[in-house]
Amino acid sequence: MKIKHYPGKAVDASLSLEGSSAMGALYEANWLQAAAQSPSPQPPSLRISPGKLSRQSSSAGSSFLLDGISALSKYQMTLENIRNLEQQSRNNNIMSTIKELNGYRKPSTLQLDQHQDWVTEDPEPIEDHYQEKIPETAPPKEEYSAKDKPAVNHYVLDPTERPRPIPRPRQQLSVKPPSLRRSQTMSQPPSYATLRSPLRLHNKKPTVSNSSSAYSTFSSAAEDAQDQVVICQQPQRVMVPPPREPPPEPPRRPGKPLSRSQTTVQRYATIRMPNQSLYRSYTQKDSTGRRHSLEQAVKGLRLQEEEPREQGTDTSSTKQRQISPAASSNGSSKDLNGEGFCIPRPRLIVPVHTYARRRRTGNLKDQSSGAQEEEEEAEKDGRVEVSREGKYLSTLSGAKVLGELAILYNCQRTATITAITECNLWAIERQCFQTIMMRTGLIRQAEYTDFLKSVPIFKDLADDTLIKISDVLEETHYQRGDYIVRQGARGDTFFIISKGKVRVTIKQQDTQEEKFIRMLGKGDFFGEKALQGDDLRTANIICESPEGVSCLVIDRETFNQLISNLDEIKHRYDDEGAMERRKINEEFRDINLTDLRVIATLGVGGFGRVELVQTNGDSSRSFALKQMKKSQIVETRQQQHIMSEKEIMGEANCQFIVKLFKTFKDKKYLYMLMESCLGGELWTILRDKGNFDDSTTRFYTACVVEAFDYLHSRNIIYRDLKPENLLLNERGYVKLVDFGFAKKLQTGRKTWTFCGTPEYVAPEVILNRGHDISADYWSLGVLMFELLTGTPPFTGSDPMRTYNIILKGIDAIEFPRNITRNASNLIKKLCRDNPAERLGYQRGGISEIQKHKWFDGFYWWGLQNCTLEPPIKPTVKSVVDTTNFDDYPPDPEGPPPDDVTGWDKDF
Numbered sequence: 001m002k003i004k005h006y007p008g009k010a011v012d013a014s015l016s017l018e019g020s021s022a023m024g025a026l027y028e029a030n031w032l033q034a035a036a037q038s039p040s041p042q043p044p045s046l047r048i049s050p051g052k053l054s055r056q057s058s059s060a061g062s063s064f065l066l067d068g069i070s071a072l073s074k075y076q077m078t079l080e081n082i083r084n085l086e087q088q089s090r091n092n093n094i095m096s097t098i099k100e101l102n103g104y105r106k107p108s109t110l111q112l113d114q115h116q117d118w119v120t121e122d123p124e125p126i127e128d129h130y131q132e133k134i135p136e137t138a139p140p141k142e143e144y145s146a147k148d149k150p151a152v153n154h155y156v157l158d159p160t161e162r163p164r165p166i167p168r169p170r171q172q173l174s175v176k177p178p179s180l181r182r183s184q185t186m187s188q189p190p191s192y193a194t195l196r197s198p199l200r201l202h203n204k205k206p207t208v209s210n211s212s213s214a215y216s217t218f219s220s221a222a223e224d225a226q227d228q229v230v231i232c233q234q235p236q237r238v239m240v241p242p243p244r245e246p247p248p249e250p251p252r253r254p255g256k257p258l259s260r261s262q263t264t265v266q267r268y269a270t271i272r273m274p275n276q277s278l279y280r281s282y283t284q285k286d287s288t289g290r291r292h293s294l295e296q297a298v299k300g301l302r303l304q305e306e307e308p309r310e311q312g313t314d315t316s317s318t319k320q321r322q323i324s325p326a327a328s329s330n331g332s333s334k335d336l337n338g339e340g341f342c343i344p345r346p347r348l349i350v351p352v353h354t355y356a357r358r359r360r361t362g363n364l365k366d367q368s369s370g371a372q373e374e375e376e377e378a379e380k381d382g383r384v385e386v387s388r389e390g391k392y393l394s395t396l397s398g399a400k401v402l403g404e405l406a407i408l409y410n411c412q413r414t415a416t417i418t419a420i421t422e423c424n425l426w427a428i429e430r431q432c433f434q435t436i437m438m439r440t441g442l443i444r445q446a447e448y449t450d451f452l453k454s455v456p457i458f459k460d461l462a463d464d465t466l467i468k469i470s471d472v473l474e475e476t477h478y479q480r481g482d483y484i485v486r487q488g489a490r491g492d493t494f495f496i497i498s499k500g501k502v503r504v505t506i507k508q509q510d511t512q513e514e515k516f517i518r519m520l521g522k523g524d525f526f527g528e529k530a531l532q533g534d535d536l537r538t539a540n541i542i543c544e545s546p547e548g549v550s551c552l553v554i555d556r557e558t559f560n561q562l563i564s565n566l567d568e569i570k571h572r573y574d575d576e577g578a579m580e581r582r583k584i585n586e587e588f589r590d591i592n593l594t595d596l597r598v599i600a601t602l603g604v605g606g607f608g609r610v611e612l613v614q615t616n617g618d619s620s621r622s623f624a625l626k627q628m629k630k631s632q633i634v635e636t637r638q639q640q641h642i643m644s645e646k647e648i649m650g651e652a653n654c655q656f657i658v659k660l661f662k663t664f665k666d667k668k669y670l671y672m673l674m675e676s677c678l679g680g681e682l683w684t685i686l687r688d689k690g691n692f693d694d695s696t697t698r699f700y701t702a703c704v705v706e707a708f709d710y711l712h713s714r715n716i717i718y719r720d721l722k723p724e725n726l727l728l729n730e731r732g733y734v735k736l737v738d739f740g741f742a743k744k745l746q747t748g749r750k751t752w753t754f755c756g757t758p759e760y761v762a763p764e765v766i767l768n769r770g771h772d773i774s775a776d777y778w779s780l781g782v783l784m785f786e787l788l789t790g791t792p793p794f795t796g797s798d799p800m801r802t803y804n805i806i807l808k809g810i811d812a813i814e815f816p817r818n819i820t821r822n823a824s825n826l827i828k829k830l831c832r833d834n835p836a837e838r839l840g841y842q843r844g845g846i847s848e849i850q851k852h853k854w855f856d857g858f859y860w861w862g863l864q865n866c867t868l869e870p871p872i873k874p875t876v877k878s879v880v881d882t883t884n885f886d887d888y889p890p891d892p893e894g895p896p897p898d899d900v901t902g903w904d905k906d907f
Ligand SMILES: Nc1ncnc2c1ncn2[C@@H]1O[C@H](COP(=O)(O)OP(=O)(O)OP(=O)(O)O)[C@@H](O)[C@H]1O
Pocket: 180, 185, 602, 603, 604, 605, 606, 607, 608, 610, 624, 626, 658, 674, 675, 676, 677, 678, 681, 724, 725, 727, 737, 738, 739, 740
């Protein structure tokens, strides 16, 4: 971004910017840094080490910076114009240069030849503006000693990242009805477990001093007027925020020289150009209403006719005559809507101030030939020093812009600029500057709107929506190889490519390699997924074009308001899973509760029964309909869990997870229509067989590993693994069911809800230390043990005893002989007391489990493609065969009371 290269990065602590000035933000940071480096006593809040001026060090500062991006780009265009002007003037092409700033009338009093080098005779030099600003005292030379080197700020602004407050984790302690059979699911903490408040995460914000405290660091060093020319000077020791209205007029004293040290005669030219416009051709090429309105807006800028002014006329008096009431209110863009809007012709006053300096006596580089060349080079462009309150801030040379803050914010000069070499500066009046800003703003807006119209997804958007989007767009540029978006990072922005090509890659779960997904080019967009989901980037976007990539960046708020609902945005980069989900939704859209016919009961859960159903018209398929009593959900405060169950199952598309097709609700129940798994519960088979051999256990464990891989890669913790929640389909593959305790976690965060099944809970859950996906790896070890032996390793006569045994650890458990050495090794690696040490949770992720020697030779690929033959093939004679399930008598309790409180409106 250009912001990186902006040279004048010193900070102005006194400037009361309104959070929208990028330059202000940069200056702010620079000033803080200069202040921090300064040996002078600082208030504690200002003692920020330079290294800490990074994004994360100061949330206030960083958001300030980010907020400022908008303002930056707004006047960046202007700065470019000004630079262009300068460039062109060097080529002595005055007329064409002036035409860049359209809307000026023909010069009547100035002769062309007078402009040839931008210098015209002017008996009333502009130096008067600066006369009173010449400091009376010189700064001590130590001010510029080596220890006060220019503050080096290298800001890498990543618009995709932003620090966020850390939310406190939710703590839910509630009871599920004790209706379970052997392994009882619970969501109540053990009574002896000390329930500590969840870890308080303080989001410490470094305090950024306000302007008044910054002022308290004022040091009285003054400029050395003998040595340097002060071009503009900040007011000394202003203790109150500078007034915003009216703008301070620079003091004028006609006839006085610019400064004591000025050696060349200053020339000052007022140049006016014919009223020819850039936007004529521009408006012609577009016939839309929106363009028309733009045209009118631009025409609104038509400048008042102005009498030719005599060369050398006092500019301020002329100016007063020219300024209309509209213009004197700054001519901001909001005025453009008003009919008959008219701002005065901005008089382009382009004085060439030639400043000279005396050579500094101290701290100069040695005059070797190299240094001399450098010096000469600098001399050519001119060099100025920026200081504030006597402190050196930076040195500017070349085509740099300065003095914009005071005119942008109607405040007093915020820094002192001192010529340290001979330099030519160009000055533009406030009015002119603002007009350029306005004009370039409009032109930019029209260009962006045009571009957006050419992008297929936006072409049908209303004109005013496009204008709104154009208004907030920020253009950013990237170089080849730059990661514009990094997978896993937090994202707050949406991008449209306006130039170049980017590469999309996705990091592979187990290999860490980046898989190439696709190329995107001009008119394509990216970044919507993080904004639609949980803020995390789901892919890498890398700048591919050798000549770089330009993107138009849109903030989250605008995206949400204007863009997020576009269908194409929602689904353009859907992976296969999401596409399949869409198909499912489509397929079940017209199925209602009344279309379902109950065949038999498959099971009884905590909140009701699970019935085998068929739709009226189709006997070739069957479904499982889970029916949950709303009153009971509310009684046990499981509303949040049920909503989460619906959300997670509804989005999941994994062959090792039971699919949820549709949900319904009525006054008494919530319903989930799922795929039916007629092979029965793994628990039933285990009960009948007693235990499984190594290879059977391996197959079922591998199915769970696949399901966990799917869930964990989406940061979803399952939390209720047990053989009862593993259902076999008719082929014998197992699928995870019952997502009542599943939860989507924020990356790196833990959860504290005490839930699970006593025999399967991890120690950190019992101890309420906070848990995450590693708790699932613990339960995987327990499952392996139970499948191999028929009983879980940690079993007490009641939950309390069970917890006690769990807390003693896996090493206290005796492993029966039938558990092979490799199996026990894996179980022990999964059931480590310390969650961080559990296999699956370490660097290699879940692939470490897949690679464990117990799985040696296991045909993972066959499992994933369902070509592997399952160890047990259940007998399922038809789609309504329920022989693999126990029989359940009718519910003795009868129908529950109505619940119409509406908590389930999103179910
Ligand atoms: N899709 C399905 N196909 C076949 N049977 C199912 C299906 N879903 C659930 N069942 C049967 O119903 C039982 C209860 O289902 P589920 O575990 O989802 O209910 P729950 O109320 O969440 O139970 P819990 O109290 O164990 O959490 C299961 O153990 C299983 O026997």
